[in-house]
Structure formats: C-alpha cells, structure tokens
Amino acid sequence: MIIPAPPAPSTPWPLPRIKLHIEDLDHEGAAIFQGAVNARDALHLAVQASYRWLYTVDNPPPKVTQILLILRSMPGVAHTIGTGRDGMEKEIHFSLEYIVHSKARATAEIMGVLVHETVHCYQHNGKNTCPGGLIEGIADYVRLREGYGPPHWKRRGEGAQWDAGYETTGYFLAWIEDTYGAGTVSKLNHCMKNKSYHKRHFKDLTKCSVKKLWNAYCCLLKDDDGAKVLEILSARDDDD
Numbered sequence: 042m043i044i045p046a047p048p049a050p051s052t053p054w055p056l057p058r059i060k061l062h063i064e065d066l067d068h069e070g071a072a073i074f075q076g077a078v079n080a081r082d083a084l085h086l087a088v089q090a091s092y093r094w095l096y097t098v099d100n101p102p103p104k105v106t107q108i109l110l111i112l113r114s115m116p117g118v119a120h121t122i123g124t125g126r127d128g129m130e131k132e133i134h135f136s137l138e139y140i141v142h143s144k145a146r147a148t149a150e151i152m153g154v155l156v157h158e159t160v161h162c163y164q165h166n167g168k169n170t171c172p173g174g175l176i177e178g179i180a181d182y183v184r185l186r187e188g189y190g191p192p193h194w195k196r197r198g199e200g201a202q203w204d205a206g207y208e209t210t211g212y213f214l215a216w217i218e219d220t221y222g223a224g225t226v227s228k229l230n231h232c233m234k235n236k237s238y239h240k241r242h243f244k245d246l247t248k249c250s251v252k253k254l255w256n257a258y259c260c261l262l263k264d265d266d267g268a269k270v271l272e273i274l275s276a277r278d279d280d281d
C-alpha cells in the first residue's frame with residue numbers, strides 16, 4: 042500500500058529538504074520499502090507529527106535544514122545523527138534487514154519508525170542532559186499519538202521505571218498529557234530547550250513530582266481506581 046500524500050500542512054513552519062539514499066536496490070528490504078511508502082510523503086508526514094505534538098506558535102521547532110534517509114544493511118532498527126556545521130542536517134539510518142523482518146505490516150512499521158526517528162531530529166535534549174529513556178519516551182509518545190504504536194506495545198507500570206524509555210515512557214507521557222492537559226509534553230520538551238534537564242520540570246508542569254506521577258499511573262494500571270489515583274496525586278509531595 043502506498044501512503045497517500047498528507048493533507049496540507051496544519052503548522053506554519055517550512056519543511057526541510059528531504060533526501061533518500063538506498064544503499065542496495067537489490068536488497069529485499071529496498072523493494073518492500075518502496076512498495077510500502079512514498080519516502081517524500083512519509084517523511085513530510087513524520088516532520089508534521091513532530092511539529093504537531095512538540096511545538097506551538099510560541100514555541101517553534103528548531104530549523105532542521107535537511108533530512109537524509111539512508112536505507113542500508115545494518116543491525117538493529119534505526120538511529121539518527123546530526124551532521125553539517127551546526128548539526129541541523131540530519132541523517133536517519135534505517136536497517137534494510139529490519140524492514141524485511143517487519144514486512145507483514147510494512148507500511149505501519151516503517152511510518153512508526155520514521156515518526157520516532159524524526160522526533161529525534163527535532164526534540165530538545167536539555168543540552169544533552171536529558172536521560173536517554175525520556176528522549177526515547179518522547180519519540181514513542183509522538184509515534185503513539187500518530188496512531189503508529191505496533192500491536193505488541195504494552196503499558197507497563199509496577200515493576201518498571203518511568204524512564205525505562207520507548208513505549209513504557211511513551212504511554213506514561215500520554216497519560217500525563219491526558220491528565221494535565223493538551224500541550225503538557227510539548228511544554229516538557231520546551232523546558233529542555235536552553236536549560237539542562239531536571240526532574241523538577243515535571244513538578245513545574247503538574248505540581249507533582251515524577252515519582253508521585255509514576256506511583257499514580259502504576260495504581261491506575263493495576264487497580265483502575267480513579268479515586269485512589271486522585272488520592273495519590275493530591276497527597277503531600279516532598280520530592281523534587
């Protein structure tokens with residue numbers, strides 16, 4: 042299935058230059074990719090997703106000038122690096138083997154990975170102090186919001202850590218946003234624009250420490266008892 046062209050941009054910022062490099066056109070993954078998505082439209086959609094969930098008119102995205110998508114043979118799934126003089130030219134490296142591995146649901150999985158990696162092109166990182174788990178959690182939060190969470194993803198609470206990353210943190214951030222209002226995760230991202238990360242950012246935004254938020258979220262997953270969750274959230278909180 043080819044992804045249709047996305048609707049007209051709903052955000053006021055220009056899109057970066059998009060480039061595609063396919064290392065090996067004979068690789069099965071190259072054919073699957075080209076049959077599943079239109080690279081230009083898919084990356085435009087992924088950029089719009091980062092704009093939509095992480096930025097506002099008062100808090101515009103950084104000016105990424107170019108995204109080069111490289112499909113190549115490599116272990117793992119994908120990663121993103123910044124190149125160019127100011128790091129604002131981005132390269133997304135995407136594994137051809139992983140594309141073959143996901144061929145049963147190629148379009149959704151390719152889109153999910155591209156949305157996740159494109160968030161890494163745009164998100165703030167507290168001058169490189171943001172914990173890796175939160176970086177990955179924000180990327181999967183956007184993936185989740187765009188409807189590209191794969192079927193095996195699970196909400197995890199008790200027994201896990203809030204900053205375990207990926208969908209564990211992504212679902213937790215989605216719950217924080219649903220509880221404290223649209224734009225909460227965008228504000229959290231903004232807190233890390235020119236300042237170092239501090240767990241206090243959560244308290245500044247929600248009046249609750251991240252520890253307390255996590256306790257309440259674990260309670261919700263375990264007992265699904267709204268009154269109990271509210272009780273936890275309104276209890277005294279001496280944590281930062």
Ligand SMILES: [Zn+2]
Pocket residue numbers: 157158161177180
């Ligand atoms: Zn990532």
